[in-house]
Amino acid sequence: MMPMDWDTLKAACLACEKCDLCKTRTQVVFGTGSPTAEVLFVGEGPGQKEDEQGLPFVGRSGQLLDVYLETIKLSRQKNIFIANIVKCRPPGNRDPLPEEREACLPWLREQFSLIRPKIIVCLGRIAAQVIIKPDYAIMKEHGTWVEKNGVWMTATLHPAALLRNPKQKPLAFEDYVAIREKIHEVCAHTY
Numbered sequence: 001m002m003p004m005d006w007d008t009l010k011a012a013c014l015a016c017e018k019c020d021l022c023k024t025r026t027q028v029v030f031g032t033g034s035p036t037a038e039v040l041f042v043g044e045g046p047g048q049k050e051d052e053q054g055l056p057f058v059g060r061s062g063q064l065l066d067v068y069l070e071t072i073k074l075s076r077q078k079n080i081f082i083a084n085i086v087k088c089r090p091p092g093n094r095d096p097l098p099e100e101r102e103a104c105l106p107w108l109r110e111q112f113s114l115i116r117p118k119i120i121v122c123l124g125r126i127a128a129q130v131i132i133k134p135d136y137a138i139m140k141e142h143g144t145w146v147e148k149n150g151v152w153m154t155a156t157l158h159p160a161a162l163l164r165n166p167k168q169k170p171l172a173f174e175d176y177v178a179i180r181e182k183i184h185e186v187c188a189h190t191y
């Protein structure tokens with residue numbers, strides 16, 4: 001993919017037909033937030049509400065995500081960007097297929113190279129396995145940090161998983177506290 005500016009990238013992504021998910025989507029969910037954010041959150045893919053509204057994390061799990069974000073003074077309106085591994089909704093909320101991930105990843109890579117975040121937070125197992133390592137064990141490894149080429153990466157439990165297992169909420173809270181500490185350590189203008 002050729003280097004491009006943010007608006008060109010967004011327009012091209014919104015018209016993408018590189019995999020079969022384009023046939024069943026309502027709209028592409030490009031992502032939301034500040035293109036100059038130092039912190040990039042990455043989820044798995046849009047669900048029904050996200051597909052309808054064209055925005056990531058707008059359903060119940062998105063509301064829960066916003067609660068955690070607010071706790072550590074982050075906001076999708078201000079100082080982070082939120083994107084997904086696949087930008088169109090897999091039918092019936094199934095996991096995205098490997099070929100769909102492969103087709104879609106160049107969009108995320110392009111977003112990454114324009115945003116140039118200092119921190120990437122993977123939301124859930126699928127994002128962590130694509131971005132951090134293929135055998136990432138989310139329950140065991142969430143909240144740990146790795147550094148790759150000057151970018152700090154971590155993962156936390158997916159907010160949808162927390163809605164299913166509310167007992168795990170304190171574990172996620174600890175991850176967000178650690179994210180706040182890492183922001184203080186490596187970011188210049190997030191806070």
Ligand code: SF4
Pocket residue numbers: 013016017018019020021022028086087088100103104107
């Ligand atoms: S999922 Fe990604 S690659 Fe597939 S059509 Fe949507 S934007 Fe294009």
